[in-house]
Amino acid sequence: MSVVTRFAPSPTGYLHIGGLRTALFSWLTARHHGGTFRLRIEDTDLSRNSEEAMAAILRAFDWVGLSYDGEVVYQSQRFDLYREYIDRLLEEDKAYRCYMTREELDALREAQIARGERPRYDSRYRDFTGTPPAGVNPVIRIKAPQEGTIVIDDGIKGRIEIAAEEVDDFIIARSDGTPTYNFVVAIDDALMEITDVIRGDDHLYNTPKQLVIYGALGFTPPRFYHVAMINNEQGKKLSKRDGATDVMEYKARGFLPEALLNFLVRLGWSHGDQEIFSLEEMIELFDPRDINKSASSYNLDKLLWLNAHYIKAKPDAELIELLKDFGVDLSDHPKASAILAATRERGKTLVELAGQIRLITEVPAAYDEKAVKKAFKEDTVELLKDFSFRLYKNQPESQEDFHVEMQRLVEEREIGFGKIGMPLRVSLLGSMTGAGMDEVMAILGVDETIARIERAIGELGVRN
């Protein structure tokens, strides 16, 4: 039988990285088996739906490149279908109407909590045959088993037994007739023929309820895999306060989707000592049974390291495209590949890389104070003038030509490399760090190099 997995978000907000990881795990499981990956939107609570959130989730999927099969299923469009199953359960006496009001329910809950009990519905209308109270729109509850145990055979956590008493006759249809979450999930997973349900372990307690539905309707349950949560760097639950939890925020911050995916796949899953996984390798090697039981913590340093790795490996043409979103357009630049060669190892994100590139392509807007202090000494101006005259006279072109010019200067004048290197660097880039000087000069060309040196002398020369 072919494998079918799904990702089933509710459209109440953007896609966060925890959600993306479970989506990735589900996607990989399907792709590994050449199966099917479906997307389903859990929007049964009509009051909480958001078009915008829906679109945001789809955008995030698109950015990271997770493809889904078939049409997106919207639960809000399947209410008639769910109704049929509710009627069937009612007919078969596997579900019943409950006339308790919200107020009565609240009172019951409070009393139970006060007594130190686990709050649960007391099944008072389970076998009710009398005259229903007037003016109450009933909810519909399922008859859950009252004794025995419900067993979850989880692909990650192993066998989990839950006492039947823990699962009450939960509501499957609200008083307005709309079906509830646990009910529709079970129906849809069954009808969509989902074979492997991979979801966050915050859903672990929903599983016995869904198993009750499967049982009542005679469906065969799928395999379940409950993945532990991702915590923040302090080991606490990831929340919006922890910075970028929105997947699209990573795009804005200059992360590559392959880095994010590689980072996420290693959170709770591994394959020996391997750290770097292409999408193809992930698909080949991933098995949900290898997912770890314990929660893992988000770690920005590792993500940054991976991002740097993928930036280094990115072909020029693709990098040039990506950089456009960060205010750098190298597409018509004759020295584009030289610029990237000089800078790509100096940026952990596209934002940083764009900054490094601008250092070269734009005339320094300011000169770093500390750098100036350190680099500009008494004889600096004279030295720079000498160097720039040599450039004018010899017209070097290649990186090597420029290197030779520097080499000759330090040899003939018997000075250290730093003597010219530092002030030159400050003059050209405005900063003490960055790409190699010969590289930069070859990119700028003689004229621009001289112009920047002269400008720096004009701005800084008189100060010391």
Place this chain on the structure above:
RNA sequence: GACCCUUUCAUCUAGUGGCCAAGGAUGCUGCGUUUUCAUCGCAGUCACAGAGGUUCAAAUCCUCUAAGGGUCGCCA
């Protein structure tokens, strides 16, 4: 409070009774390469939550304790 889950370096993890005086990666520190920074290379740093068992032998099996987390809705 009840029920359930989890527990190896700071972090992600390898590990399913002997190959483990615990391996890899990130981070951090140092050294080397580099005119600088970064990259890269090398080295160092750092862990089996605790206590009892079982066994010739335990990170691995059992029991208890502790700590962390999840869930208890006419939300999903």
